[in-house]
Amino acid sequence: MKMRSVLTFFTGFLAGMVFLLVLLWSHGSLHPVRAAGPFIGPAPPEVAVPTEAPTAVAAPAKAPPAVVPPATTPPVVAASPVMSSTDIGGLLFPVQGVDPSKMLDTFADKRGGKSGTHEAVDIMAPRGTPVLAVEDGKIEKLFESKRGGTTIYQFDPTGTWCYYYAHLDHYATGIVQGSMVRKGQVIAYVGSTGDASATAPHLHFSILRLGPEKRWWQGTAINPYPILTRRARQ
Numbered sequence: 027m028k029m030r031s032v033l034t035f036f037t038g039f040l041a042g043m044v045f046l047l048v049l050l051w052s053h054g055s056l057h058p059v060r061a062a063g064p065f066i067g068p069a070p071p072e073v074a075v076p077t078e079a080p081t082a083v084a085a086p087a088k089a090p091p092a093v094v095p096p097a098t099t100p101p102v103v104a105a106s107p108v109m110s111s112t113d114i115g116g117l118l119f120p121v122q123g124v125d126p127s128k129m130l131d132t133f134a135d136k137r138g139g140k141s142g143t144h145e146a147v148d149i150m151a152p153r154g155t156p157v158l159a160v161e162d163g164k165i166e167k168l169f170e171s172k173r174g175g176t177t178i179y180q181f182d183p184t185g186t187w188c189y190y191y192a193h194l195d196h197y198a199t200g201i202v203q204g205s206m207v208r209k210g211q212v213i214a215y216v217g218s219t220g221d222a223s224a225t226a227p228h229l230h231f232s233i234l235r236l237g238p239e240k241r242w243w244q245g246t247a248i249n250p251y252p253i254l255t256r257r258a259r260q
């Protein structure tokens with residue numbers, strides 16, 4: 027009797043459980059559980075992502091090589107001043123009425139200056155001959171120096187180059203610091219101020235590649251001779 031009633035209860039309990047399961051199934055309440063299955067499916071891929079993450083960490087390991095190219099870049103920058111004589115082309119000859127072919131290449135001549143070399147060209151011309159802006163740009167600095175005498179530092183429109191005109195007799199009317207000038211504009215007149223011989227007035231002209239600070243007194247000189255004479259041949 028006792029055993030039978032327990033069996034009956036158990037059977038009834040099982041039947042109830044099966045019914046409940048079927049009920050839950052039909053109502054879809056179990057589906058989320060199934061849905062959780064598919065969700066668990068994608069989850070492993072997410073676990074697989076971390077596996078890819080190490081690969082992404084490996085990419086930063088490739089980043090240092092990317093830092094290496096910058097180290098290669100400076101030499102390229104150092105090489106560009108050499109190329110500059112071509113990309114700076116189109117400068118006007120800075121002294122009116124003078125035949126550029128009469129000019130000598132004295133860029134590398136030994137002079138008594140700090141650099142030891144001339145780093146410029148000298149364009150001989152009678153005192154008072156108009157000095158012309160070789161390019162558009164800005165009169166960055168009007169400066170009096172012991173050696174250069176009365177001088178002009180002109181920046182090109184991009185602030186890459188500085189044109190230096192020295193031994194000037196005097197500035198043209200209206201030329202002040204900050205003036206914007208046009209190519210061919212008269213900016214000064216040939217003279218012999220500074221350490222130039224009074225009997226040999228000339229324009230001392232140089233082209234300087236400006237540094238990142240764009241300081242008129244700091245630049246790397248390139249030889250104006252091939253630039254000015256090539257212009258003359260064209």
Ligand SMILES: [Zn+2]
Nearest residue numbers: 146147148230
């Ligand atoms: Zn000179």
